Amino acid sequence: MTTSPTTAFAPLRNDTFLRACLRQATDYTPLWMMRQAGRFLPEYRATRAKAGSFMGLATNVDYATEVTLQPLDRFPIDAAILFSDILTVPDAMGLGLSFALGEGPKFATAVRDEATVAKLEVPDMVKLQYVFDAVTSIRKALNGRVPLIGFSGSPWTLACYMVEGAGSDDYRLVKTMMYSRPDLMHRILEINADAVALYLNTQIEAGAQAVMVFDSWGGVLADGAFQEFSLAYTRRVLAKLHKTWDGATIPSIVFTKGGGLWLDEMESLDCNALGLDWTVNLTKARALVGGSKALQGNLDPNVLFAPPEKIEAEVIKVLNAFGTPHSGSGLGPTHIFNLGHGISQHTPPEHVAALVEAVHKHSRLMRGAC
Amino acid sequence: MTTSPTTAFAPLRNDTFLRACLRQATDYTPLWMMRQAGRFLPEYRATRAKAGSFMGLATNVDYATEVTLQPLDRFPIDAAILFSDILTVPDAMGLGLSFALGEGPKFATAVRDEATVAKLEVPDMVKLQYVFDAVTSIRKALNGRVPLIGFSGSPWTLACYMVEGAGSDDYRLVKTMMYSRPDLMHRILEINADAVALYLNTQIEAGAQAVMVFDSWGGVLADGAFQEFSLAYTRRVLAKLHKTWDGATIPSIVFTKGGGLWLDEMESLDCNALGLDWTVNLTKARALVGGSKALQGNLDPNVLFAPPEKIEAEVIKVLNAFGTPHSGSGLGPTHIFNLGHGISQHTPPEHVAALVEAVHKHSRLMRGAC
Numbered sequence: 001m002t003t004s005p006t007t008a009f010a011p012l013r014n015d016t017f018l019r020a021c022l023r024q025a026t027d028y029t030p031l032w033m034m035r036q037a038g039r040f041l042p043e044y045r046a047t048r049a050k051a052g053s054f055m056g057l058a059t060n061v062d063y064a065t066e067v068t069l070q071p072l073d074r075f076p077i078d079a080a081i082l083f084s085d086i087l088t089v090p091d092a093m094g095l096g097l098s099f100a101l102g103e104g105p106k107f108a109t110a111v112r113d114e115a116t117v118a119k120l121e122v123p124d125m126v127k128l129q130y131v132f133d134a135v136t137s138i139r140k141a142l143n144g145r146v147p148l149i150g151f152s153g154s155p156w157t158l159a160c161y162m163v164e165g166a167g168s169d170d171y172r173l174v175k176t177m178m179y180s181r182p183d184l185m186h187r188i189l190e191i192n193a194d195a196v197a198l199y200l201n202t203q204i205e206a207g208a209q210a211v212m213v214f215d216s217w218g219g220v221l222a223d224g225a226f227q228e229f230s231l232a233y234t235r236r237v238l239a240k241l242h243k244t245w246d247g248a249t250i251p252s253i254v255f256t257k258g259g260g261l262w263l264d265e266m267e268s269l270d271c272n273a274l275g276l277d278w279t280v281n282l283t284k285a286r287a288l289v290g291g292s293k294a295l296q297g298n299l300d301p302n303v304l305f306a307p308p309e310k311i312e313a314e315v316i317k318v319l320n321a322f323g324t325p326h327s328g329s330g331l332g333p334t335h336i337f338n339l340g341h342g343i344s345q346h347t348p349p350e351h352v353a354a355l356v357e358a359v360h361k362h363s364r365l366m367r368g369a370c
Numbered sequence: 371m372t373t374s375p376t377t378a379f380a381p382l383r384n385d386t387f388l389r390a391c392l393r394q395a396t397d398y399t400p401l402w403m404m405r406q407a408g409r410f411l412p413e414y415r416a417t418r419a420k421a422g423s424f425m426g427l428a429t430n431v432d433y434a435t436e437v438t439l440q441p442l443d444r445f446p447i448d449a450a451i452l453f454s455d456i457l458t459v460p461d462a463m464g465l466g467l468s469f470a471l472g473e474g475p476k477f478a479t480a481v482r483d484e485a486t487v488a489k490l491e492v493p494d495m496v497k498l499q500y501v502f503d504a505v506t507s508i509r510k511a512l513n514g515r516v517p518l519i520g521f522s523g524s525p526w527t528l529a530c531y532m533v534e535g536a537g538s539d540d541y542r543l544v545k546t547m548m549y550s551r552p553d554l555m556h557r558i559l560e561i562n563a564d565a566v567a568l569y570l571n572t573q574i575e576a577g578a579q580a581v582m583v584f585d586s587w588g589g590v591l592a593d594g595a596f597q598e599f600s601l602a603y604t605r606r607v608l609a610k611l612h613k614t615w616d617g618a619t620i621p622s623i624v625f626t627k628g629g630g631l632w633l634d635e636m637e638s639l640d641c642n643a644l645g646l647d648w649t650v651n652l653t654k655a656r657a658l659v660g661g662s663k664a665l666q667g668n669l670d671p672n673v674l675f676a677p678p679e680k681i682e683a684e685v686i687k688v689l690n691a692f693g694t695p696h697s698g699s700g701l702g703p704t705h706i707f708n709l710g711h712g713i714s715q716h717t718p719p720e721h722v723a724a725l726v727e728a729v730h731k732h733s734r735l736m737r738g739a740c
Contacts, residue, residue, distance in 0.1 A: 171672065172672055172714060172716065175670065176672060176675040179675065179680055179684065180675065223649055223651040223691075261651070278591075278593065279631055300545065305549065306549035310550060344540060344542060346542065
């Protein structure tokens with residue numbers, strides 16, 4: 001499918017993020033932000049205007065590369081993440097993704113009956129070649145500055161959009177199918193899981209150095225339904241992922257928004273790190289799963305609307321809640337700083353600068369390395 | 371303020387709900403549904419059409435009484451809940467509540483700056499006389515069939531609407547104030563807490579036999595912020611509530627949507643029952659707090675879109691997750707069946723009949739009393 005062997009890429013100069021994912025000691029706590037290549041940056045808005053539409057931006061390799069690197073040119077963050085959308089996979093299944101201006105994603109075809117479910121299949125990855133080309137292009141453009149994260153929506157999260165046909169505030173249609181016709185829902189999820197695994201593996205082959213599964217809507221499920229309809233299929237994805245590629249270990253991260261209650265059950269996932277939203281107490285999470293998983297999170301993105309000195313105080317709270325990561329050789333508890341959800345489009349960029357500085361400064365101080 | 375002494379009311383014929391709130395044994399698991407007097411019932415829609423608007427309905431004693439009793443005339447449910455809105459208190463503060471057709475609530479004045487905060491005060495309860503009159507009227511109309519629950523939004527939940535001016539999907543404005551000017555937010559919350567306590571006490575004096583605090587937006591807060599800005603003020607409300615009135619114990623229930631992660635901290639609240647949404651595992655919740663609190667919940671309202679036999683199966687799952695409540699004399703773990711959130715307006719009424727029948731039947735069976 002894709003071509004460039006990773007040996008063609010420049011050696012990595014900042015491996016702090018990858019080390020933290022793998023529970024290896026680092027000099028400071030690495031940081032990146034969900035949706036860091038996004039509307040809060042004026043330069044992003046300028047590129048998006050040139051591209052004409054969101055999908056115009058995501059499907060153009062040069063534009064996708066440009067916006068992925070924009071936040072790195074402003075802030076010394078420790079990872080880049082592919083600019084794309086979580087819904088590219090169902091789009092490649094032929095459901096017809098579009099983004100109306102100022103609105104969320106929408107599918108031309110919603111998957112709501114037996115006949116439509118029966119027709120679903122794992123899409124030919126050729127239809128997603130624009131994503132893999134972007135991965136390779138971004139990796140080359142990064143030139144070893146920081147690692148590149150690839151990603152996908154989780155099988156359940158993709159199913160939410162596929163059945164609802166758009167965003168939802170009550171998940172009535174997808175849950176009606178789940179409770180009424182679990183057989184149909186399981187078939188959708190099986191196909192999604194296999195498609196997501198293939199999609200992520202192809203991103204890895206194209207140059208992604210870590211992968212993340214966004215289970216953005218796992219948290220809307222009832223206890224019991226989460227385990228059956230979301231967690232089981234995330235597990236199926238993870239079981240199929242490349243663990244190493246071209247000699248490098250490829251860490252995987254799973255983020256279930258609103259999934260804090262199920263952290264004990266997520267510990268058994270075959271991934272390296274778990275993403276946490278801001279409702280989770282990092283001290284408790286470390287005690288629960290820090291013995292086997294790196295933890296990523298979890299500042300409330302709304303903190304970034306406060307003045308810089310308040311941002312610094314909240315950063316210190318999050319760092320202290322996790323506590324000092326392990327040091328020395330071997331493996332132990334590690335923390336990757338992130339927001340608990342995507343950064344808001346209304347965020348002042350200079351507040352992000354204050355965030356990044358605070359995380360790097362105080363995480364060095366707490367290690368006694370400054 | 372209000373007049374009717376409760377001794378003027380008919381004796382209660384079904385005290386199952388009140389007993390379960392107080393952790394006393396019952397023959398079956400009592401049931402009521404959040405938003406049970408609502409749009410899923412055609413007779414509600416007819417009354418609402420006559421009233422002209424939501425507030426026209428809520429402020430008219432006869433209409434409010436009529437719609438409160440409608441679900442009881444259809445289903446053998448075990449409690450009635452005052453028909454009103456959680457935002458009556460800020461409306462009485464002079465913020466100007468309105469409901470546009472098909473939209474959520476909106477305030478004419480949003481509370482966003484120091485000057486507006488400074489002007490806030492606990493409203494004169496005379497402005498809420500229509501609520502207390504409705505309570506007394508409903509209690510009389512119930513004529514002892516089942517107990518009447520009064521309610522209010524929590525201080526934090528009211529503050530969300532007061533600052534945002536309407537519903538929100540990111541809580542940016544209220545959280546910006548909270549993180550930037552915690553002093554202003556604490557002042558709003560103090561006033562709200564005192565207003566809510568007075569409001570609930572006046573409902574109790576008017577005839578409410580139990581009260582519930584809806585912390586509908588507590589779950590959007592970060593760990594740490596929840597304890598400081600929501601839980602502390604719910605505690606302040608509870609400390610001021612009448613524990614008994616006219617010789618009867620008045621149980622109180624606190625429901626924090628999305629608050630499952632903080633259940634251990636909510637155990638110390640001076641209330642009788644905790645409401646739980648569907649993400650919470652009832653077995654774990656009972657083990658954690660069942661030694662001191664009754665538990666209320668937690669079926670996903672979307673289950674009601676499945677066919678009756680699936681509804682029955684999901685009801686059994688919820689009942690079994692809690693397990694058999696204690697029996698005999700004294701106090702012990704008890705369960706009040708409810709949805710994990712308000713019933714959807716799209717719910718078929720005959721599915722609610724299946725739900726009620728399943729809860730009553732299987733909860734008797736599990737006690738070996740059938």
